[in-house]
Amino acid sequence: MSELPKTVPATWYTSDKFIEAAKHKIYNKGWHFVSIVNAFSMHPELNDGLKEALQLDFVGNPFFGLCNVDDPYAVKSLNLRYGVYKDIVEGCTSDEEKAARIEKLEPVNHVVTEGGLVFITHERTPSQSLEDYFGNELGQFINDKDFRSRTLRRRLVYECDYNFLTFIDGYQECLHCQYTHPAFSKVYPFEFYKxxxxxxxCRHHCNPVGEQDDAGLFLYFFPSCTLNQYGGGMGIFRANPVNGNKTRMEFEYFFDGSDEEFEAYFKFARQVALEDIWLCEAAQQNLISGVYQQGLLHPKKEVGVVYYQSLVRERIMA
Ligand SMILES: [Fe+2]
Structure with missing residues (x-):
């Protein structure tokens, strides 16, 4: 039993100090997946208060991107700047004044990949290129894909009462899928989940029952952002730490099809998301109560958990 991989200490799952350490040692270093370039398009139809700029902040290092993309296929880079957009443009009386204020802000180092994925790094002089950071292994999954073909249809932002580790532990395995996600498991049986x-x-994959052309593609980017293609649509989430017991969840849903088709996809995706909230908030309550100390992980069935936790441990202990 002693050879089985162990989880990170339970105290990390409820600790504000752990989040502070994660800010400096994890989130402010390396490359981070943000979204699809289409998230920075002009969205007059989205009524979410984010028409002019998409405000981002993994933890304690706010930045924003202007939503001024006209043709996502023509975009090679974005206007990403450090700061809180609404504070920066407060009191502005003209677009010229806004632009002048934004122009003075420090730009965020970023890359827009050929397929339209956006990655940023908070390192002023990146110690590694994007390709090197992902071990030159990411291209095989993203290079031949067009992520720009679907438009952003809905964005959701809300806070949940769990640590980001609690949530990512669940995302990185599908042992819980059968009993937590009955509808999802019917379409994507957990026996075929890898x-x-x-x-x-990490790359997750699973084969749906019947239609083999709708195989799910799930990409997990360390530490807490993902890109999920399944059920005929594409969703991304950013799980941003707020404190030891709180995480701000940001979802963007991209879809190509009628409103009716989108709503069906959205309902399917949201059901999975809601089931994960119930599971993770309940798990967080147990963590807060102090019942759990440290657990063992299954080296094969929880290989994703073992891996990302090893990265967390490595960075935090460095
Ligand atoms: Fe889940």
């Missing part, structure tokens, strides 16, 4: 580990990211 997690492959790569350098600083």
């Amino acid at each position: 997690v492959d580990i790569h350098t600083n990211f």
Whole structure:
């Protein structure tokens, strides 16, 4: 039994100090997946208060991207700047004044990949290129794909009462799927669910019952952002730490099809998300009560958990 991989200490799951350490040692270093370039398009139809700029903040290092993309296929880079957009443009009386204020802000180092994925790094002079950071292993999954073909249809932001580790532990395995996600498991049976580990990211895959052309593609980017293609649509989430017991969840749903088709996909995806909230908030309550100390992980069935926790441990202890 002693040879089985162990989880990170239970105290990390409820600790504000752990989040502070994660800010400096995990989130402010390396490359981070943000979204699809289409998330920075002009969205007059989205009524979420984010028409002019998409405000981002993994933890304690706010930045924003202007939503001024006209043609996502023509975009090679974005206007990403450090700061809180609404504070920066407060009191502005003209677009010229806004632009002048934004122009003075420090830009965020970022890359827009050929397929339209957006990655950023908070390192002023990146110690590694994006390709090297992902061990030159990411291209095989993203290079031949067009992520720009679907438009952003809905964005959701809300806070949940769990540590980001509690949530990612669940995302990185599908042992819980059968009993937590009955509808999802009917379409994507957990027996065919596999997690492959790569350098600083993981690829999850699963074959749906029947239609083989709708195989799910799930990319997990260390530490807490993902890109999920399944059920005919594409969703991304950013699980941003707020404190030891709180995480701000940001979802963007991309879809190509009628409103009716989108709503069906959205309902399917949201059901899975809601089931995960119930599971993770209940798990967090147990963590807070102090019942759990440290657990053992299954080296194969929880390989994704073992891997990302090893990265967390490595960075935090460095
Ligand atoms: Fe889940």
